[in-house]
Amino acid sequence: MSDGMSRARISGSSGDSGLHRLADEDLMQLSSRGDAAAFQLIYERHTDAAYSLAYRMCGRRGVAEDVTQEAFLALWRSGTRYDRTRGSVRTWVLGIVHNRAIDALRRSLVHDRRRASDEGLEERFEARERTDVEAARREEAASVRAALDELPAEQQKVIELAYFGGFTHSEIAELLDAPIGTIKGRMRLGLEKLRGSLGGMQEAMS
Amino acid sequence: MSGEAFTRAHDETAEALGAYVLGALPDDEAARVQAHLGECERCQEDLAALRLAVDALPRAAPPVQAPPALKERVMSVVRAEAELLQAAGEGADRAPAPPPRRRGLGALLARPAFAAAAAAGLAIAAIVGFVIGGGADNGGSTRTVQARVLSVAGAGPTTSAALRVQDHRATLMVRDMPEPPARKVYEVWVKHGAGAPVPAGTTFVVRSGDIPIAHTVKPGDQVLVTAEPGGGSPAPTSPPMIVARPA
Numbered sequence: 001m002s003d004g005m006s007r008a009r010i011s012g013s014s015g016d017s018g019l020h021r022l023a024d025e026d027l028m029q030l031s032s033r034g035d036a037a038a039f040q041l042i043y044e045r046h047t048d049a050a051y052s053l054a055y056r057m058c059g060r061r062g063v064a065e066d067v068t069q070e071a072f073l074a075l076w077r078s079g080t081r082y083d084r085t086r087g088s089v090r091t092w093v094l095g096i097v098h099n100r101a102i103d104a105l106r107r108s109l110v111h112d113r114r115r116a117s118d119e120g121l122e123e124r125f126e127a128r129e130r131t132d133v134e135a136a137r138r139e140e141a142a143s144v145r146a147a148l149d150e151l152p153a154e155q156q157k158v159i160e161l162a163y164f165g166g167f168t169h170s171e172i173a174e175l176l177d178a179p180i181g182t183i184k185g186r187m188r189l190g191l192e193k194l195r196g197s198l199g200g201m202q203e204a205m206s
Numbered sequence: 207m208s209g210e211a212f213t214r215a216h217d218e219t220a221e222a223l224g225a226y227v228l229g230a231l232p233d234d235e236a237a238r239v240q241a242h243l244g245e246c247e248r249c250q251e252d253l254a255a256l257r258l259a260v261d262a263l264p265r266a267a268p269p270v271q272a273p274p275a276l277k278e279r280v281m282s283v284v285r286a287e288a289e290l291l292q293a294a295g296e297g298a299d300r301a302p303a304p305p306p307r308r309r310g311l312g313a314l315l316a317r318p319a320f321a322a323a324a325a326a327g328l329a330i331a332a333i334v335g336f337v338i339g340g341g342a343d344n345g346g347s348t349r350t351v352q353a354r355v356l357s358v359a360g361a362g363p364t365t366s367a368a369l370r371v372q373d374h375r376a377t378l379m380v381r382d383m384p385e386p387p388a389r390k391v392y393e394v395w396v397k398h399g400a401g402a403p404v405p406a407g408t409t410f411v412v413r414s415g416d417i418p419i420a421h422t423v424k425p426g427d428q429v430l431v432t433a434e435p436g437g438g439s440p441a442p443t444s445p446p447m448i449v450a451r452p453a
Contacts, residue, residue: 034288034291034292035288036281036284036285036288039284040281040284043277043280043281044277047272047276047277048269048270048271048272049264049265049267049269050272051270051271051272051273051276052264052267052268052269052270053264053267055267055270056267056268056270057267061273065272065273065276065279068272068276068280069276069279069280072280073280073283073284076284076287077287087261091261094261094264095261097264098229098264099229102229137265137269138269140265141265141266141267141268141269144262144263144265144266145266147262148263148266159228159263162225162228162229162230163228163229163260163263164263164267166229167230168230168231168232169225169230169231170232172230181221183225184221184222184224184225185221185224186224187224187225187228187230188220188221188223188224188225188256189224190224191224191227191228191256191259191260192224192255192256192259194259194262195255195256195258195259198258198259198262
């Protein structure tokens, strides 16, 4: 890594082909020292996943764009706080997106944040299979969705409402007309089952 | 904590851990869970296992392609800030102290003012510098450049700054700046090449107006504005809010 760090510089160009060979974690180190080119690669590698999550949560293109932009700028400005021992850069990025999207959802009215996708499917990746990495990620996504679908419906629902919808347990309890204790129990049980069915996949993805 | 209190906190945490890791707890309940986690290894292990499941959830989002224009929106800000950091140089925020080791975002982020500003998600208006006027005026060359306005708390959509330079005399024109922070003034600096910013001998508190800069400004210099304690500082103590580079 010292070789990568020695190339730290401030730049707006991504023309440094050497950067492309660096792992995310090394790019984050360069980025935290003000290297815009290194940050651009981080952006390019993770922006679709980030935007997908933001869009899934917010359901509107404009809000999803704002959330994604806020998240990446927060990443750029707080790169020094990234700790590789706590997970991959991708997980870190998606964590920031999730927090920002929750903020956006909670700023908006509950009724505005249903997941009605108001812009159709034209942006979807249906015909897009650019690289092996992309293909692998699509497989991962399919695996996680399948694992979610395997959960009992009431557990899947509370997890999705909480994670993607940004609802608190008391809001979910009200929505589903169930006691808060029941909602908490479903969340924990559902996550434990999900963890079990994903098996070792998580380590492979990280 | 008594054994009974610990057991009660443990039971509460065990029940709430799924909601906690999903971010679905209200603040007071989340704080209680956090407090218990600090003293219960078993709950920490349970949390780590649940977190693995939660970390996988974003991958269940149907893949959607990010709009290509978003990249330029993000990167234009990033490039402007990278340049700003370079412009701020090693001397920024370093009063008469040991020599700086390296420049960069890491150094700036370590500064409380910048970190606080970033954490607060302050308005960032990155206006790419460009010449908006110029030409001959009484035989002298007058150039006006739009300035970058960055990290100004309370900045609105109409906040802007520009620099007019004639014969090395510069005037900073600000519009709709927010009030300076409490007990602070805006101070102007001139930075020549890679040198540290030097006080321009000019401070201001007006929100809109034309501010003559006492220091000469030559081509290649940069004019910076920071918030400083009343009376000004010998060296910047906060990150630049405005950067202008005369053409």
